[in-house]
Amino acid sequence: MNQKKALNSFKLIVLSFIAITQLFPLYWLITFSLKSNAEIFGENIIGLPRAWRFENYKTALTDGGILRYFLNSVFYSAVTVFTVAILAAMAAYAIARMNWKRKELVFGIFTVGIMIPSQAALLPLFQIMDKMGLKGGYLGLLIPYIAFGIPMSVMILVGFYKGIPKEMEEAAYMDGCGIFRCFLTIMLPMVKPAIATASIFTFLGTWNELMFANTLVDSSDYRTLPVGIMSFAGQYSTDWGLIGAGMVIATLPTIIIYFLLSNQVQESLVAGAVKG
Amino acid sequence: MNKMLGKKSYVAIFVLPALLIFMSFVLIPLIISATYSLFDYDGIGKMKLIGLNNYINMFTTDRYFPKAVANSLILVAASLLIQLPISLILALILAHGVKGEKFFRTVYFVPVVISSMVIGQLWMKIFHSEYGLLNILISGMKGEVFDYSWLSNSRTAFLCTVIPAVWQYIGYHLLIFYAGIKSISTEYYEAAQIDGASKWQTNLRITLPLLVPVIKTCVIFSITGSLRSFDLIYVMTGGGPNHSSEVPATLMYNNLFRRGLYGYGSAQAFFIVIECLLFTLIISRIFKKSEQNAALI
Amino acid sequence: MKKKFISRVLSVVLSAAMAASLAACASSQKSEETSSNSDNSDSKTVQTGNSSTDAEEITLNVWHQWSNDTNELKKLYDTAVGEYMIENPNVKINTQTLDTEAYKTKISAEFTGDASGIDVFYYWGAGTAKKLVNADKLLPLDDYITDEVKAKLLPGSTSAFEYDGKTYSLPSFSWYMTLFCNQELFDQAGATLPTTYDELLEASKKLSKLDGITPIAAGAKDGWNAAFIYQALAMREVGAANINKMLNSEVSFGEDEGYKAAADKVLELYQAGAFGKNPLESGNDDANSAFITGKAGMRIMGSWFANQVYTDDSATINADKVVALKIPMVTGKGNESDYCGGFIESFWVNKNTKYAEEAAKFAIFINEQMGKAAYETGTGFCGWNEELDESNLNPLFIQIKGLVSEGETGVLAWDTSLDANPATIHNEQVQTLFSPDANVDTFIEEHEAAINQ
Numbered sequence A: 001m002n003q004k005k006a007l008n009s010f011k012l013i014v015l016s017f018i019a020i021t022q023l024f025p026l027y028w029l030i031t032f033s034l035k036s037n038a039e040i041f042g043e044n045i046i047g048l049p050r051a052w053r054f055e056n057y058k059t060a061l062t063d064g065g066i067l068r069y070f071l072n073s074v075f076y077s078a079v080t081v082f083t084v085a086i087l088a089a090m091a092a093y094a095i096a097r098m099n100w101k102r103k104e105l106v107f108g109i110f111t112v113g114i115m116i117p118s119q120a121a122l123l124p125l126f127q128i129m130d131k132m133g134l135k136g137g138y139l140g141l142l143i144p145y146i147a148f149g150i151p152m153s154v155m156i157l158v159g160f161y162k163g164i165p166k167e168m169e170e171a172a173y174m175d176g177c178g179i180f181r182c183f184l185t186i187m188l189p190m191v192k193p194a195i196a197t198a199s200i201f202t203f204l205g206t207w208n209e210l211m212f213a214n215t216l217v218d219s220s221d222y223r224t225l226p227v228g229i230m231s232f233a234g235q236y237s238t239d240w241g242l243i244g245a246g247m248v249i250a251t252l253p254t255i256i257i258y259f260l261l262s263n264q265v266q267e268s269l270v271a272g273a274v275k276g
Numbered sequence B: 001m002n003k004m005l006g007k008k009s010y011v012a013i014f015v016l017p018a019l020l021i022f023m024s025f026v027l028i029p030l031i032i033s034a035t036y037s038l039f040d041y042d043g044i045g046k047m048k049l050i051g052l053n054n055y056i057n058m059f060t061t062d063r064y065f066p067k068a069v070a071n072s073l074i075l076v077a078a079s080l081l082i083q084l085p086i087s088l089i090l091a092l093i094l095a096h097g098v099k100g101e102k103f104f105r106t107v108y109f110v111p112v113v114i115s116s117m118v119i120g121q122l123w124m125k126i127f128h129s130e131y132g133l134l135n136i137l138i139s140g141m142k143g144e145v146f147d148y149s150w151l152s153n154s155r156t157a158f159l160c161t162v163i164p165a166v167w168q169y170i171g172y173h174l175l176i177f178y179a180g181i182k183s184i185s186t187e188y189y190e191a192a193q194i195d196g197a198s199k200w201q202t203n204l205r206i207t208l209p210l211l212v213p214v215i216k217t218c219v220i221f222s223i224t225g226s227l228r229s230f231d232l233i234y235v236m237t238g239g240g241p242n243h244s245s246e247v248p249a250t251l252m253y254n255n256l257f258r259r260g261l262y263g264y265g266s267a268q269a270f271f272i273v274i275e276c277l278l279f280t281l282i283i284s285r286i287f288k289k290s291e292q293n294a295a296l297i
Numbered sequence C: 001m002k003k004k005f006i007s008r009v010l011s012v013v014l015s016a017a018m019a020a021s022l023a024a025c026a027s028s029q030k031s032e033e034t035s036s037n038s039d040n041s042d043s044k045t046v047q048t049g050n051s052s053t054d055a056e057e058i059t060l061n062v063w064h065q066w067s068n069d070t071n072e073l074k075k076l077y078d079t080a081v082g083e084y085m086i087e088n089p090n091v092k093i094n095t096q097t098l099d100t101e102a103y104k105t106k107i108s109a110e111f112t113g114d115a116s117g118i119d120v121f122y123y124w125g126a127g128t129a130k131k132l133v134n135a136d137k138l139l140p141l142d143d144y145i146t147d148e149v150k151a152k153l154l155p156g157s158t159s160a161f162e163y164d165g166k167t168y169s170l171p172s173f174s175w176y177m178t179l180f181c182n183q184e185l186f187d188q189a190g191a192t193l194p195t196t197y198d199e200l201l202e203a204s205k206k207l208s209k210l211d212g213i214t215p216i217a218a219g220a221k222d223g224w225n226a227a228f229i230y231q232a233l234a235m236r237e238v239g240a241a242n243i244n245k246m247l248n249s250e251v252s253f254g255e256d257e258g259y260k261a262a263a264d265k266v267l268e269l270y271q272a273g274a275f276g277k278n279p280l281e282s283g284n285d286d287a288n289s290a291f292i293t294g295k296a297g298m299r300i301m302g303s304w305f306a307n308q309v310y311t312d313d314s315a316t317i318n319a320d321k322v323v324a325l326k327i328p329m330v331t332g333k334g335n336e337s338d339y340c341g342g343f344i345e346s347f348w349v350n351k352n353t354k355y356a357e358e359a360a361k362f363a364i365f366i367n368e369q370m371g372k373a374a375y376e377t378g379t380g381f382c383g384w385n386e387e388l389d390e391s392n393l394n395p396l397f398i399q400i401k402g403l404v405s406e407g408e409t410g411v412l413a414w415d416t417s418l419d420a421n422p423a424t425i426h427n428e429q430v431q432t433l434f435s436p437d438a439n440v441d442t443f444i445e446e447h448e449a450a451i452n453q
Helices: A002-032 A037-043 A055-062 A066-097 A103-115 A118-131 A138-162 A167-174 A179-190 A192-207 A211-216 A225-235 A240-270 B002-006 B008-036 B053-060 B065-095 B101-113 B116-127 B133-142 B157-168 B170-182 B186-195 B199-228 B231-236 B248-257 B262-296 C002-048 C072-087 C100-110 C126-134 C147-152 C183-189 C197-207 C223-238 C240-247 C258-271 C284-292 C305-311 C356-376 C395-405 C420-432 C440-451
Strands: C058-064 C091-097 C120-124 C173-182 C214-216 C296-302 C322-325 C338-343 C345-349 C409-411
Touching (some): A037 A240, A055 A240, A066 A103, A066 A179, A103 B262, A118 B248, A118 C100, A179 A192, A225 B116, A225 C100, A240 B101, B008 B262, B053 B065, B065 B199, B065 B248, B101 B170, B116 B133, B116 B231, B157 B231, B231 B248, B248 B262, C058 C100, C058 C356, C072 C091, C072 C356, C120 C126, C173 C223, C173 C305, C173 C395, C183 C197, C183 C296, C197 C214, C197 C296, C223 C240, C223 C284, C223 C420, C240 C338, C240 C409, C296 C305, C322 C395, C420 C440
Parallel strands (some): C338 C409
Antiparallel strands (some): C173 C296, C173 C322, C173 C338
């Protein structure tokens, strides 16, 4: 029995060590965003800041439109996540549950979507958006984000729908429920955890995206946070504390959203979304 | 019910919005890119049809592309041989119950959530020759100043981008494995317990075979992810020094947007897509047999 | 029955939730839009306040790459635009900016189509704009350049903007490659200010003995910074006139032994520790910072750097102790009157613009104004004969002005003279000279393959 105890504490030590390596960068980022250059460069590299320089955040937030870019990013992400969730939930339902001939083919087409390096599509995409007059405003960035977010979500959701027993649905149809209402009231609530998972991926892809945001946006009114942070990092390239503050501002929302949704994600994954 | 689920207009209403948006703004651009890859084209001026020459040049006249492909294969190998096993072992430990199971599961996923731009910046600062954490640790251990520049030296630059790439996505695969293990019915384990099998015997004989479909998903995600990898390397080294850390996607990016070799860059992009497709097919083929075996248990 | 009830309730709740979130999205979009409108209305009031004419109001979309609010040129640009809109009440100038790298990508992408959102834009002449000229994307300005304007231009300042006898832009300001030296560090090291390459090497060796001091801050992580150092030495080895012939493909690269000799010299400096231990680790900004905080003895940079030495908040060195020198000579070679620099940056007009005349007029105006502004702030040398206010010039810039007056034949930065592909190869290859793997023969071969096509 002693042996087992020893093994368990050994496991715990290993797991904790790995947890530290996973969390350390976050800790380091947050502490150095509050330090002065002198501390970062040598005096106090891994310790807590000696003087907490919250003014780094003040500068980062008040400087040239970071706040505005932040709000833009929130808007782009919210609309993209919401739209992708609806569209993918519908398409995945049809692929997993409806009876039609070419559903394997359509599923295959969506699968190709996760293999495309997005840089490869940039210039043709730019030309298409330009020709259609969609480039320049909020739509100019929303449409590509939605289009690129769909494949991953469809893949996750199809697997999940397949794992749901048919009885629930059948009962609803027996009761004379129409297909749209059945989808809205029976299926959607049941795939909620899977939608949460897919939404995290969609959100990450949108929130952190840089290249489309750089080229498809014309006016700084529509610019996103990553573009702002890049230019910020260029402007203050030698002030690590300030750049750190900018990076924390860009990172925190993703972590908060992840913690909020993580229970749903776990649930969805555990419930068998990946049985594929 | 079947009648309702087979009605064409319903199928159309459910599938078409997503399909049309995806086709118009992802697939059609890809097809246009594939067309450009057959041309000598600078993105602005005239286009000259040159057939498959761009593809041939990648492996004959381009001094960096074969090396870049080799690098991306090293990334594939590193994620298959290092990242996935670590993820799998951790998932097995966590899924069989350990104190703080939920905490670890959540924490391990944190690096996945942070943008590659930030991860790249962080690791650059870790590898920095003067102020970087790594060299400070080494200096401390050696008791003398150590100022090797990891990222500006062609021998170590690529290796230094592999480490964060492997590290960042451990939690991602862990979560998928974990979910797979949790979804295995407890009946199997009860049967094994009656047989008196030890924990690791159970893992080997029951969990792993049943986990094959999940492993397949992870292997495919990890291969396509490695073949397309771009962000982290672009931020940390930009493919340098002297092209030593180049991968196909960084070369492609430079050709497209820095050198004005639009046709050639498009060919490299399409090469990556073909590579991903091929690997996916091969992996599916390899796994087919073990999946059948798994089904027999 | 119970099931049905539940499903009905669920459906109501769910659709209400959907409607609510839709409404939330819509309203957030609305608020974004109103706030962006209010931004625009600011500039509108400036302009309507002074306009009483009934001429049709037009908007010109102008793009440039001075994106940092701290940039002097950005402020001066905004001032000039404000004046222009007062004088031309029917013209509204709508300006957009991006960082240099993002800016280049954006402009290339826009001109794969007709760049309809761009009327006037900042760009680089010579080899960079050539691609756009060849694809017929730019508007020649000849019809709009009056004799009055012509009379004001400095002779020889327009060569980077002329293609096939047509003028596509006018000069704004020029730059001049300077060797900046920190006299205080030289005194500490007992080194003398270099006028020849041998003295440069000697001074580097002495400076490298000072603790924590890099003799020359190279910034070689940025290709163009590395390239500056090679180009400086090549200019002395080969001569400006010969390099220009090479860049214009009149003679081939490598014909002159000097190209190899210059590469050997960069390597020799690297091996002597002149650029510190890991020059490829620091870029332009790091190198600038190292110099103005007294951590580097020398910096080879464009004349614009003089301004930063005086105005940067983080500067800790005594700016009056910074000496501006010509690029050191290679004994027995070249002309002292050769220099690196010239006119290259300016504003251009999209051929596809709806308002050719107004756009051309504005481009000419803003080039002249930015030329003036650059000079008066000590960042560049004006390409126009003007009454210029010299009261704000810093002493360092005045030193450089003295050097400029002795210059005769200039070479532009190679990456702006060559096409995109050879330009990139050039910058990358020079970077290889700053590493232990350097190989001068490969360096020459790669250049020959790229440039002599």
